[in-house]
Amino acid sequence: MSDTLGTDTAGGRQSQGTPGAGDTATSVPPAPPRAEAHRRGRARMRLEIAVLSAPAIIMFLAFVIFPVALAAYYGFYQWKGYGEPTDWVGLNNYKLILTDPAFHDVLGHNGLILVLSLVIQGPLAIVLALLLNQKIRGRSTIRVLIFVPYIISEVIVGTGWSLVLQSNGAVNDLLHRIGLGSLGADWIADPDLAIWTLMAIITWKYIGFAVILMLAGLQSIPDEIFEAAQIDGASYWQIQRRITLPLLGPTIRIWAFLSIIGSLQLFDLVYIIWGQYVSGTAGTSTMAIYMLAQGRNAGNYGYGSAVAVVMFVISLIVALIYQRFVLRRDLRGAVTEGTV
Amino acid sequence: MGATTTTSRMFPAPEPKAPTGRRDRPQKWGSPVTYFIALLFVGVCIAPVLYIVLGGFRTNSQITTEPAALPRPWVVGNYIDILKSTVFWGEFANSLVVAITSTVGIVALGLMVSFVIARYDFRLKGAMYSLFAAGLMFPMVIAITPLYLVIKDLGLVDNLLGVIIPQIAFGLPTTVIILVPFLRAIPNEIEEAAAIDGMSRLGFFFRMVVPLSLPGVVTVGILGFVGSWNNYLLPLYVLNSQANYTLPLGVQVFSSQYSTDTAKVLAFTSLAMLPALIFFSVFEKRIVGGLTGAVKG
Numbered sequence: 001m002s003d004t005l006g007t008d009t010a011g012g013r014q015s016q017g018t019p020g021a022g023d024t025a026t027s028v029p030p031a032p033p034r035a036e037a038h039r040r041g042r043a044r045m046r047l048e049i050a051v052l053s054a055p056a057i058i059m060f061l062a063f064v065i066f067p068v069a070l071a072a073y074y075g076f077y078q079w080k081g082y083g084e085p086t087d088w089v090g091l092n093n094y095k096l097i098l099t100d101p102a103f104h105d106v107l108g109h110n111g112l113i114l115v116l117s118l119v120i121q122g123p124l125a126i127v128l129a130l131l132l133n134q135k136i137r138g139r140s141t142i143r144v145l146i147f148v149p150y151i152i153s154e155v156i157v158g159t160g161w162s163l164v165l166q167s168n169g170a171v172n173d174l175l176h177r178i179g180l181g182s183l184g185a186d187w188i189a190d191p192d193l194a195i196w197t198l199m200a201i202i203t204w205k206y207i208g209f210a211v212i213l214m215l216a217g218l219q220s221i222p223d224e225i226f227e228a229a230q231i232d233g234a235s236y237w238q239i240q241r242r243i244t245l246p247l248l249g250p251t252i253r254i255w256a257f258l259s260i261i262g263s264l265q266l267f268d269l270v271y272i273i274w275g276q277y278v279s280g281t282a283g284t285s286t287m288a289i290y291m292l293a294q295g296r297n298a299g300n301y302g303y304g305s306a307v308a309v310v311m312f313v314i315s316l317i318v319a320l321i322y323q324r325f326v327l328r329r330d331l332r333g334a335v336t337e338g339t340v
Numbered sequence: 341m342g343a344t345t346t347t348s349r350m351f352p353a354p355e356p357k358a359p360t361g362r363r364d365r366p367q368k369w370g371s372p373v374t375y376f377i378a379l380l381f382v383g384v385c386i387a388p389v390l391y392i393v394l395g396g397f398r399t400n401s402q403i404t405t406e407p408a409a410l411p412r413p414w415v416v417g418n419y420i421d422i423l424k425s426t427v428f429w430g431e432f433a434n435s436l437v438v439a440i441t442s443t444v445g446i447v448a449l450g451l452m453v454s455f456v457i458a459r460y461d462f463r464l465k466g467a468m469y470s471l472f473a474a475g476l477m478f479p480m481v482i483a484i485t486p487l488y489l490v491i492k493d494l495g496l497v498d499n500l501l502g503v504i505i506p507q508i509a510f511g512l513p514t515t516v517i518i519l520v521p522f523l524r525a526i527p528n529e530i531e532e533a534a535a536i537d538g539m540s541r542l543g544f545f546f547r548m549v550v551p552l553s554l555p556g557v558v559t560v561g562i563l564g565f566v567g568s569w570n571n572y573l574l575p576l577y578v579l580n581s582q583a584n585y586t587l588p589l590g591v592q593v594f595s596s597q598y599s600t601d602t603a604k605v606l607a608f609t610s611l612a613m614l615p616a617l618i619f620f621s622v623f624e625k626r627i628v629g630g631l632t633g634a635v636k637g
Contacts, residue, residue, distance in 0.1 A: 045460065045462075045541070046462075048456075048460070048541060048542060049456050049460055049462060052452040052453060052455060052456045052545075053452065053453045053456045053457075053468065055449050055452065055453075056449040056450065056452060056453035056512055056516075057453065057468070057471075059449060059505070059508060059509045059512070060471070060472065060475060060509050060512050060513075062490075062509070063487065063490065063505060063506045063508075063509035063510070064475055064478050064483065064509050064510060064512075065475075065478070066486075066490065067483035067486035067487040067489075067490055068478050068482060068483045068486070070486035070489070070490075071482065071483060071485065071486050074485075074486065081485075128377075128381060131374050131377055131378060132378060134374060136371070136374055136375065136378065142378055142381075142382055144620070144621045145382045145385060145386055146381060146382060146385045147620060148385055148386060148389055148617060149385050149388075149389070150566075151566045151570075151616050151617060151620045152389065152570070152613045152616070152617075153569065153570030153571075153572065153587075153588050153591075153612075153613065153616070154570065154572060154588075155570070155572050155588040155591050155592055156392070156588075156591060156609050156612060156613050159591060159592075159595050159605070159609055160388055160389075160391065160392045160606075160609065161388065163395075163602065163605075163606070164388060164391060168404075168407065169407050170391060170407040170408035171408070172407075173406065173407040173408040173409075174408040177408065204384065204385070204388070207385075208385060216559075254517075257476075258476075261476055261477060261479075265479040265481055265482075267479075267481045267573070268572055268573065272572075272592075288479075288481045291481070291482075295485065296485060301485060304485060305485060305486070308481075308482040308483070308485070311481075311482055312477065312478070312482050315477045316474075316477055319474075319476070319477050
């Protein structure tokens with residue numbers, strides 16, 4: 001490392017001075033004689049900030065923020081998607097959306113999916129992560145295998161599950177073979193069952209991600225803490241409850257946040273398994289499906305854009321509330337203290 | 341944090357009377373139960389995937405008469421047909437090109453901007469972080485229609501770049517959220533030591549930050565690669581001609597074209613998911629295993 005000594009001329013970085021001054025050189029302004037070097041250091045720092053962050057920020061603004069802003073603009077028009085929008089309708093699109101019973105339905109589905117995802121996946125993932133964090137044989141193989149559903153695309157998951165679950169598919173056949181043929185059902189089209197089928201598929205697909213996230217969180221807890229607790233005579237369950245769970249808090253809260261946002265924006269799985277029309281009758285349609293059906297597929301780009309805005313606002317409100325009341329502690333620590 | 345670790349290492353606690361016995365207890369506890377639950381969990385995760393893979397080795401009449409059975413006899417014709425088809429390999433190549441370039445872009449741009457947010461002191465730091473954090477709430481679904489218009493204006497319709505560029509942009513929020521705490525966790529002592537040794541902040545970035553944050557980078561890279569490999573909505577809008585299709589579009593089109601040939605659809609589907617599975621299993625050890633010890637050691 002020391003071979004770079006003197007080859008770099010970064011202003012203010014080489015202040016060696018006394019050993020005591022050395023370890024504050026990066027953040028605290030050096031003594032007055034070094035003011036000139038310090039000023040050049042600041043300029044260089046600004047340049048570094050600009051060079052390092054500009055590509056990402058420009059890309060993000062151009063391809064994420066700008067299109068979303070465009071959606072907000074189109075939402076005020078009745079627009080078929082050709083030429084410039086001219087037919088200004090003000091808030092009419094929004095009035096129609098918020099009074100449409102079909103929209104209330106999809107909103108309810110999204111809410112149900114959100115709550116059930118948290119309630120089912122959260123505890124399950126924590127318990128499984130605790131189990132898999134023990135030193136058992138084949139641990140790394142198990143970790144690969146449980147992550148498999150997560151890394152398979154929604155298209156493939158959807159194609160596979162619709163084949164398995166159709167009324168003459170493998171699930172009903174299996175039930176029939178083990179003598180439970182009476183439990184066979186039309187898992188996809190039956191309105192009483194469809195939402196639970198969807199929840200089962202969602203849990204199956206995303207639980208691996210939650211477990212891996214929790215495992216990473218568990219691994220980041222220093223072993224010394226567990227060793228200390230063990231030396232003090234704490235039992236396995238005491239350690240899990242009093243040490244692991246509180247220290248896993250930030251991971252759990254981040255996971256819950258990702259899960260909430262994902263639930264509000266669910267689209268691919270439902271669209272591929274149920275499609276636009278069946279999802280409506282089976283009771284699994286989501287806001288994103290509604291947006292596609294009423295927007296692009298109906299040729300009403302203005303109306304579809306307004307639905308997009310409503311979805312965004314709902315996500316934003318939920319996220320802000322969550323950040324304000326749940327994530328606040330984590331974020332404050334991260335921003336002010338400079339350590340995790 | 342660094343200080344406490346060092347202290348505990350320099351002054352190890354006095355050994356208790358029977359340390360090994362105590363240390364082993366949690367490991368001994370309920371091992372059969374643990375294995376049973378782990379196996380059950382793995383089984384539930386894998387069974388539907390195995391069904392797809394094994395289904396590709398069956399004939400359509402086997403599937404129709406006994407939906408939930410093993411191949412009897414095994415037939416490889418479905419897989420051979422797919423492996424011989426230029427359509428599959430063309431779509432495979434497109435998916436690979438899109439996934440690799442998107443991943444490289446996401447990791448490079450994400451690491452740069454996360455480094456700035458994590459380790460520079462400036463006024464807009466918080467705002468920058470919030471900007472990307474807010475990006476988590478902008479899914480492609482919401483932006484897709486106007487995004488398509490932007491891509492069209494740039495002349496990138498039916499061009500793989502029209503998929504790659506937005507994927508990088510939409511991949512950045514997750515990347516920043518994951519990498520910033522990672523980069524922040526690198527002890528200041530290391531940066532100070534590097535500075536004392538005359539390393540510039542950029543030198544520190546390339547020589548210390550990139551290697552030290554490798555586990556985080558691998559995590560982000562895997563998410564980026566898999567996200568791109570599996571993306572359906574964006575290619576659906578942007579790519580029109582079959583020569584440019586990526587595999588998810590290919591699967592969708594294939595399964596509607598050959599809706600009566602279930603076995604072949606299953607074979608195509610299996611082969612389409614294979615690369616993401618291989619990619620993940622190769623790098624998996626680095627995700628969880630690499631998270632510990634990277635900074636400690």
